[in-house]
Amino acid sequence: MLDERGLIEDARSLGGNYHLLKIAAPGIAASAKPGHFVMVRVSAAYDPLLRRPLGILECRPPYIGLYFQALGRGTSMLAALGPGDSLDILGPLGNSFPEFPGKKVLLIAGGRGIVPLYHYAQVCAERRPLFLIYGGRGKADLPLLDRIKALRLQGLFIFSEDGSLGQKGLLTSGLEKIVREERPDVTLSCGPEPMLAALAGLLKPFPMQNLASLEAIMGCGFGVCQGCAVRTVTGALRKVCDEGPVFPLEEIQWPT
Amino acid sequence: MADLSVDLGFRTLKSPLIAASGTFGYGEEFLPFFDLDILGGVIMKGIFREPRPGNPPPRLHETPAGLLNSIGLAGPGSEKLQESIRRLRARTPVPIIVNVCGEDDDEFVAVAETFSAMAEVAMLELNISCPNVRQGGACPAQDAGHTARLVGRVKERIRKPLIVKLSPNVGDIVGVALAAQDAGADALSLVNTFLGLAVDIDARRPVFANIYAGLSGPAIKPLALRLVREVCRKAYVPVIGIGGISSGRDVLEYILVGAAAVQIGTINFREPAAALRITNEIEAEMERLKIGNLSEIRGQLQT
Numbered sequence: 001m002l003d004e005r006g007l008i009e010d011a012r013s014l015g016g017n018y019h020l021l022k023i024a025a026p027g028i029a030a031s032a033k034p035g036h037f038v039m040v041r042v043s044a045a046y047d048p049l050l051r052r053p054l055g056i057l058e059c060r061p062p063y064i065g066l067y068f069q070a071l072g073r074g075t076s077m078l079a080a081l082g083p084g085d086s087l088d089i090l091g092p093l094g095n096s097f098p099e100f101p102g103k104k105v106l107l108i109a110g111g112r113g114i115v116p117l118y119h120y121a122q123v124c125a126e127r128r129p130l131f132l133i134y135g136g137r138g139k140a141d142l143p144l145l146d147r148i149k150a151l152r153l154q155g156l157f158i159f160s161e162d163g164s165l166g167q168k169g170l171l172t173s174g175l176e177k178i179v180r181e182e183r184p185d186v187t188l189s190c191g192p193e194p195m196l197a198a199l200a201g202l203l204k205p206f207p208m209q210n211l212a213s214l215e216a217i218m219g220c221g222f223g224v225c226q227g228c229a230v231r232t233v234t235g236a237l238r239k240v241c242d243e244g245p246v247f248p249l250e251e252i253q254w255p256t
Numbered sequence: 257m258a259d260l261s262v263d264l265g266f267r268t269l270k271s272p273l274i275a276a277s278g279t280f281g282y283g284e285e286f287l288p289f290f291d292l293d294i295l296g297g298v299i300m301k302g303i304f305r306e307p308r309p310g311n312p313p314p315r316l317h318e319t320p321a322g323l324l325n326s327i328g329l330a331g332p333g334s335e336k337l338q339e340s341i342r343r344l345r346a347r348t349p350v351p352i353i354v355n356v357c358g359e360d361d362d363e364f365v366a367v368a369e370t371f372s373a374m375a376e377v378a379m380l381e382l383n384i385s386c387p388n389v390r391q392g393g394a395c396p397a398q399d400a401g402h403t404a405r406l407v408g409r410v411k412e413r414i415r416k417p418l419i420v421k422l423s424p425n426v427g428d429i430v431g432v433a434l435a436a437q438d439a440g441a442d443a444l445s446l447v448n449t450f451l452g453l454a455v456d457i458d459a460r461r462p463v464f465a466n467i468y469a470g471l472s473g474p475a476i477k478p479l480a481l482r483l484v485r486e487v488c489r490k491a492y493v494p495v496i497g498i499g500g501i502s503s504g505r506d507v508l509e510y511i512l513v514g515a516a517a518v519q520i521g522t523i524n525f526r527e528p529a530a531a532l533r534i535t536n537e538i539e540a541e542m543e544r545l546k547i548g549n550l551s552e553i554r555g556q557l558q559t
């Protein structure tokens with residue numbers, strides 16, 4: 001883990017509010033694993049005061065790639081940066097995904113939840129059979145599709161709520177069928193909370209290991225502020241930043 | 257070379273800069289970023305006798321240059337903290353300070369006794385001012401009489417220097433400060449977070465389950481600086497200034513109004529090596545202003 005001054009090499013808008021940044025951050029790139037995230041300082045002034053957590057989309061030393069949605073103040077400021085700009089990045093953070101050698105792995109990504117799963121697929125596709133379910137509201141929410149098609153996946157299933165791409169509907173609507181047909185050993189998921197909550201229910205009857213990468217509001221990203229608590233089924237609170245962000249899906253108490 | 261050491265009367269610190277409770281974890285988390293031994297001290301996250309889960313999420317909400325928190329003193333309990341302290345001591349000689357909490361006076365006394373008995377602990381800070389334990393922000397530091405009774409009881413049972421941490425959410429902070437001092441506090445630290453409120457207009461509800469939360473960060477510096485000045489004018493024990501410090505200049509401002517030392521809090525979240533940068537900035541400011549030791553300017557605010 002280190003706090004590094006990254007230099008933006010390339011910045012791209014992908015339409016909608018989606019953005020890609022390619023950043024030279026050699027120290028972080030040297031040790032980032034799929035599932036790790038970074039805390040990015042978006043402003044030299046004190047507003048916003050805190051860094052923003054972002055997943056690592058890809059890692060090709062000395063570069064890391066970020067993929068994010070400009071939603072609020074912080075991410076909009078980040079979207080305004082361009083090549084030659086620098087920014088402070090803390091990372092790599094969190095517990096990352098295990099590799100699962102030899103196992104059949106199903107990736108389940110909702111919207112920007114593709115980030116850590118894309119990284120996983122890029123690193124692990126050669127070594128095991130990988131399947132990906134990728135869903136969003138519409139075509140505009142799935143701008144990484146071309147890159148995803150270039151991954152060595154055994155199966156790719158696209159869902160859009162408005163039917164503008166792939167099958168129409170939420171990805172959870174087609175999940176059971178895919179699981180029955182492909183019989184994965186492991187699922188790795190990342191996406192909006194309602195999606196993860198639904199997955200927890202849908203995947204319960206199947207004998208698989210299910211891991212999910214969670215989001216939480218974070219003050220520090222390295223375990224010191226206690227701001228990122230998430231409740232588990234036992235009622236205990238765990239820190240998403242350093243005990244996660246990857247947790248067994250069934251360990252989390254999802255809102256009903 | 258500027259001499260950063262400060263004299264608290266009962267102990268000399270190598271630097272005026274102390275890491276504030278709840279913003280520095282248990283110290284170890286910062287070892288990758290800088291040598292903690294440049295600090296005057298490291299204060300552990302507030303501790304109760306038993307483990308506490310803390311408040312339900314959300315626990316944080318940003319404001320312009322500020323942070324509202326409702327962590328609710330989540331922590332592992334006294335026994336686990338003792339292990340963390342031993343681990344930290346094995347890695348660095350920096351003075352370790354324990355932030356003592358309690359649901360009631362008996363618990364404050366018991367926790368203080370436990371850590372007073374640890375050789376690795378340099379001093380105790382009595383956290384009578386956390387706004388996140390009870391709904392509405394009630395705490396002993398809101399009442400001079402309660403503060404005096406509690407400080408007196410704790411002092412009787414410990415053999416380490418005692419810092420008493422004050423709340424800004426009171427009408428007469430000087431009255432509470434003097435009550436703590438007269439009951440035996442060796443030093444005063446102020447301020448803890450300011451009570452604040454965040455509202456979610458979509459839900460038409462407070463953002464936090466506890467309704468109110470504690471505000472910290474650069475936004476509170478002018479408010480905290482005033483309170484530190486008020487207390488410094490009346491108290492004879494050393495005062496440790498806290499609130500919104502993010503630069504070496506901020507530190508000198510607190511020293512000028514009379515603080516003997518300072519704590520840095522929220523800035524540690526944004527910048528894990530903030531303490532190192534601020535230490536360098538203090539030295540640079542001292543050289544620019546031709547100050548050999550901060551005692552030369554302590555309390556020298558001209559009005």
Ligand SMILES: Cc1cc2nc3c(=O)[nH]c(=O)nc-3n(C[C@H](O)[C@H](O)[C@H](O)COP(=O)(O)OP(=O)(O)OC[C@H]3O[C@@H](n4cnc5c(N)ncnc54)[C@H](O)[C@@H]3O)c2cc1C
Nearest residue numbers: 037052053054055067068069072073074075115215216217
């Ligand atoms: C581990 C992790 C990885 C993430 N990876 C990505 C990613 O790869 N791409 C991406 O687009 N987004 C990602 N997010 C979500 C991203 O951090 C938020 O969208 C972002 O912080 C919003 O900041 P803002 O200033 O634009 O929004 P504002 O609404 O102005 O933010 C206000 C506050 O809320 C927090 N916040 C708001 N929404 C979220 C959220 N969903 N999760 C966490 N904090 C939030 C902000 O950090 C800030 O403190 C990730 C979050 C986490 C925890």
Ligand SMILES: Cc1cc2nc3c(=O)[nH]c(=O)nc-3n(C[C@H](O)[C@H](O)[C@H](O)COP(=O)(O)O)c2cc1C
Nearest residue numbers: 276277278302325383447448472473499500521522
């Ligand atoms: C997330 C968080 C947790 C805190 N926890 C504690 C605590 O456990 N004990 C305590 O005495 N103060 C606690 N504080 C208060 C700080 O120590 C400090 O008094 C306050 O944040 C003001 O300083 P700052 O503006 O530099 O952050 C906490 C503050 C924050 C932001």
Ligand code: FES
Nearest residue numbers: 220221225226241
């Ligand atoms: S974000 Fe600070 S402890 Fe997790």
